[in-house]
Amino acid sequence: MNIGTVIFFVLGAVFNIMGNLGVIIFPDAYTRLQASSTCSTTSVLSFLIGCMFLVGLGPMLGRLLVITIFFFVTSPISAHIIARFAWQNGMVAWRRNFRMTGGRGRADG
Numbered sequence: 591m592n593i594g595t596v597i598f599f600v601l602g603a604v605f606n607i608m609g610n611l612g613v614i615i616f617p618d619a620y621t622r623l624q625a626s627s628t629c630s631t632t633s634v635l636s637f638l639i640g641c642m643f644l645v646g647l648g649p650m651l652g653r654l655l656v657i658t659i660f661f662f663v664t665s666p667i668s669a670h671i672i673a674r675f676a677w678q679n680g681m682v683a684w685r686r687n688f689r690m691t692g693g694r695g696r697a698d699g
Contacts, residue, residue: 598640605633618684619676627669
């Protein structure tokens with residue numbers, strides 16, 4: 591394994607962890623979907639570039655390029671379909687409507 595492979599594998603793992611934290615931390619489905627789809631796309635890209643460094647030039651490189659292009663076409667489309675389905679079924683986006691009073695949150699209305 592060369593240094594390029596290791597760098598892109600570690601970078602992919604970092605993006606993956608950030609996406610998982612975003613899914614846990616963010617308050618509603620839309621922001622969670624944005625965190626998971628963005629970080630998964632960059633994570634998979636990093637892993638695939640690392641694999642390209644690993645296999646070098648050859649027939650496997652072409653397959654990895656086709657997989658990368660396919661993933662970049664289908665991942666945003668699937669995230670858009672999920673968000674649109676949630677919107678059409680009445681799922682509302684999170685809004686900050688809490689006012690802090692004395693260290694405790696209180697709903698404004």
